[in-house]
Amino acid sequence: MRNRTWLLLAVLGWWTLSGLVWVGQIATMHEAAGQAPDWSGTLRKELASAWLWVPLTLFLFECVRRQPIERGRVARALCVQGLAVLAVIVLRTVAVLLFNRWIGWYEVLPGPGEVLFTSVLNNTLSSWMIVGVAHAGAYAARARQRERQALELESRLARARLEALSAQLNPHFLFNALNSIAEMVHRDPDGADRMLVDLGALLRHSLDNSHNQEIALRDELVVLDHYLGIEKIRLGERLQVEWAIDSALLDASVPQLLLQPLVENAIHHAVATRTTPGAVSVSAQREADRLVLEVSDDGGQRAAAPGPGVGLSNTRARLQCLYGNGHRFEIGARPTGGTCVRLQLPYRRWVPGEAAA
Numbered sequence: 001m002r003n004r005t006w007l008l009l010a011v012l013g014w015w016t017l018s019g020l021v022w023v024g025q026i027a028t029m030h031e032a033a034g035q036a037p038d039w040s041g042t043l044r045k046e047l048a049s050a051w052l053w054v055p056l057t058l059f060l061f062e063c064v065r066r067q068p069i070e071r072g073r074v075a076r077a078l079c080v081q082g083l084a085v086l087a088v089i090v091l092r093t094v095a096v097l098l099f100n101r102w103i104g105w106y107e108v109l110p111g112p113g114e115v116l117f118t119s120v121l122n123n124t125l126s127s128w129m130i131v132g133v134a135h136a137g138a139y140a141a142r143a144r145q146r147e148r149q150a151l152e153l154e155s156r157l158a159r160a161r162l163e164a165l166s167a168q169l170n171p172h173f174l175f176n177a178l179n180s181i182a183e184m185v186h187r188d189p190d191g192a193d194r195m196l197v198d199l200g201a202l203l204r205h206s207l208d209n210s211h212n213q214e215i216a217l218r219d220e221l222v223v224l225d226h227y228l229g230i231e232k233i234r235l236g237e238r239l240q241v242e243w244a245i246d247s248a249l250l251d252a253s254v255p256q257l258l259l260q261p262l263v264e265n266a267i268h269h270a271v272a273t274r275t276t277p278g279a280v281s282v283s284a285q286r287e288a289d290r291l292v293l294e295v296s297d298d299g300g301q302r303a304a305a306p307g308p309g310v311g312l313s314n315t316r317a318r319l320q321c322l323y324g325n326g327h328r329f330e331i332g333a334r335p336t337g338g339t340c341v342r343l344q345l346p347y348r349r350w351v352p353g354e355a356a357a
Contacts, residue, residue, distance in 0.1 A: 008054075008058065012054050015050040015053045015054050018050050019046045019047040019049065019051070023039075023046045026042050027039065027042060045105055049105070052092065052095055053126075059087075060084055060085075060088065060127065060130045060131055060134060064134035067080040067081065068139075069081075069135060084127075085128060089120055089127070092119045097115060178199075180195065181195045181230070184234060188233075194229070195229075213255060213256060213322065214350065215255075215350065216250065216253065216254075217245075217253075220259055221245065221250075223259075224259045224260055224282070228241055231264075235271060238277050238278060239278065240277055240278065241281075241282070243281075243283075244282070244283035248286075249285070249286055252284075252348070254293070254350075255319065258315065259282065261315055263282065265312060265341075266295055266296070266341075267297075269297070270299050270338060280296070281294070281296045282294070282295055290344045290346065293342075293343040296339065296340035296341070297338045299333075299337040299338030299339060312341075319343070319345075323345060326345075327343070327345050328342070329341075329342075329343055330343075
């Protein structure tokens with residue numbers, strides 16, 4: 001309804017402007033011929049002729065909308081639009097015959113045949129031009145609709161992929177956490193009980209944010225702290241954790257469950273395989289418009305960075321879905337030994353509900 005109103009206003013405005021232009025041209029011709037312009041008569045005739053085109057233009061637009069020229073039905077569409085053009089020619093003829101006494105297009109009205117012939121000469125090309133403009137508008141609208149549909153489909157596919165990646169990551173984490181608890185059940189029942197408490201808190205927190213692909217950094221750190229509580233009970237003094245978090249960044253937006261698989265990977269490769277203490281460091285800082293997150297370890301006896309597992313490959317895929325080329329994911333060896341995973345993300349403050357999937 002809104003589009004039709006705008007179309008009516010556009011058509012009315014166009015033909016009114018066209019009529020006024022013709023009034024000016026005719027007046028100029030009269031002045032050039034040394035004749036005094038008949039402003040009122042010219043204005044009446046030209047505006048009446050122009051405004052008569054308004055309903056006829058809308059009629060041609062509607063015919064094109066219902067039967068556009070497109071592959072598979074060109075002949076039928078041309079037939080329908082040819083009949084519509086013929087109807088316009090006849091209707092303008094009838095209008096001249098009916099209203100000439102009030103408008104004054106002719107001082108002496110000719111016969112119907114002559115008026116029809118004049119209408120054919122004057123209105124055929126204009127009618128087909130209107131049909132062409134209507135097709136251009138219809139094709140442009142269809143192209144915009146297809147573009148919107150493609151963007152919506154792309155967005156849905158991205159959300160579906162993110163949800164699939166999250167669904168893959170959560171069972172992977174849960175499986176590893178339950179294995180850790182199972183190792184402790186007989187050796188340290190109290191420790192296993194504390195691990196279950198941390199696991200329950202972690203899962204509750206994850207469920208509360210299950211509809212968000214992104215959360216605040218402070219919430220991500222809460223999840224990470226619960227996970228580290230489980231690993232500290234399992235590994236004891238062998239696991240040392242160092243934090244370097246800029247408190248001004250706690251409201252920064254980050255993908256949910258981003259740091260946990262990176263820390264889990266560092267613990268698995270650099271701490272769990274050792275008998276001596278190992279350190280894992282987590283840092284967050286801002287560089288201009290970028291949020292920089294790092295997870296590093298001291299490496300122990302490991303000389304090379306670990307190969308890609310579920311956690312790392314999943315993290316790469318999720319970041320690509322969320323940020324495209326707007327992020328960086330780097331894994332490299334530290335000069336003092338160990339491995340550092342460095343993430344650069346676009347910095348923006350997290351707003352509740354804004355990143356809902």
